[in-house]
């Protein structure tokens with residue numbers, strides 16, 4: 001069944017930035033290329049960008065091209081989880097993001113990863129303070145466990161702080177662990193879900209052996225190839241590809257369309273799909289795929305069924 005309201009489509013910008021800092025993973029560095037990508041996305045009618053202070057040079061390049069004046073911006077506090085959600089660091093990170101983005105406020109400010117060294121009370125207070133200063137319209141959390149989400153919400157309720165209203169998490173046809181424990185909680189607290197890696201980082205496109213995104217030589221490639229490396233997952237990926245091919249649809253397009261139209265996501269809750277591209281052609285292909293709408297019913301059902309074969313071996317929805 002398709003969602004009652006279409007999900008929002010957001011362009012992820014981890015591929016925009018300083019190539020020298022992440023060769024092979026960043027593909028849009030100079031102003032002309034960044035502007036070209038954003039213009040093409042905008043001209044198709046889309047208005048949301050996701051970035052992060054962790055993505056080297058992404059916010060600064062978006063700022064240089066005036067992105068915040070024509071897009072709704074979602075960004076994230078700097079952090080790898082090691083004491084970086086301490087209040088003074090949150091404050092500094094938000095200040096720097098807004099400077100780099102050349103704007104006084106953004107739509108959403110996420111905590112990028114859980115910081116299990118800093119008390120959640122301190123983090124919640126820092127986000128509430130920044131909210132009251134008008135730095136963002138809403139705040140979100142990314143990669144937290146359901147238990148951590150619940151605890152954070154309780155703290156905000158007890159202290160009278162503004163609550164997080166969006167969760168950004170790993171979700172696609174193979175990564176569905178959040179459906180059981182996370183989504184009921186999000187729905188209960190009226191939190192939206194932004195699904196990252198809706199096409200599992202490109203694994204369904206059958207080129208993982210050739211791209212940096214899956215190379216064990218870099219941090220992200222190593223993470224994704226490890227997360228998706230188990231045999232049942234690889235078999236499931238091949239099943240999705242083969243089923244899609246019978247309909248003349250690419251594995252990548254089928255995976256994206258499944259996440260957008262046949263998953264637990266629903267625009268009525270404010271849910272979104274957050275994709276990325278490493279080339280302009282991929283932007284056009286991706287938007288064409290999404291705009292093609294729901295999949296043929298038997299293909300959608302075949303992809304939905306694949307999860308039962310990987311449950312327990314799949315990457316977790318949280319860090």
Ligand SMILES: NC(=O)c1ccc[n+]([C@@H]2O[C@H](COP(=O)([O-])OP(=O)(O)OC[C@H]3O[C@@H](n4cnc5c(N)ncnc54)[C@H](OP(=O)(O)O)[C@@H]3O)[C@@H](O)[C@H]2O)c1
Pocket residue numbers: 011012013014015050051112142143168169195196197198199200201202203205211212213214252274275276277278281282283285286
């Ligand atoms: N909050 C978080 O912790 C977090 C984590 C991850 C991502 N994100 C956000 O989510 C965004 C999207 O994540 P993602 O990159 O994992 O999403 P994705 O859309 O599942 O994967 C994107 C990758 O798929 C490949 N691809 C794209 N279009 C293609 C096409 N038409 N045909 C074949 N392959 C294609 C490209 O890989 P190649 O480069 O190999 O060509 C591209 O880099 C990021 O930019 C970021 O904003 C957030």
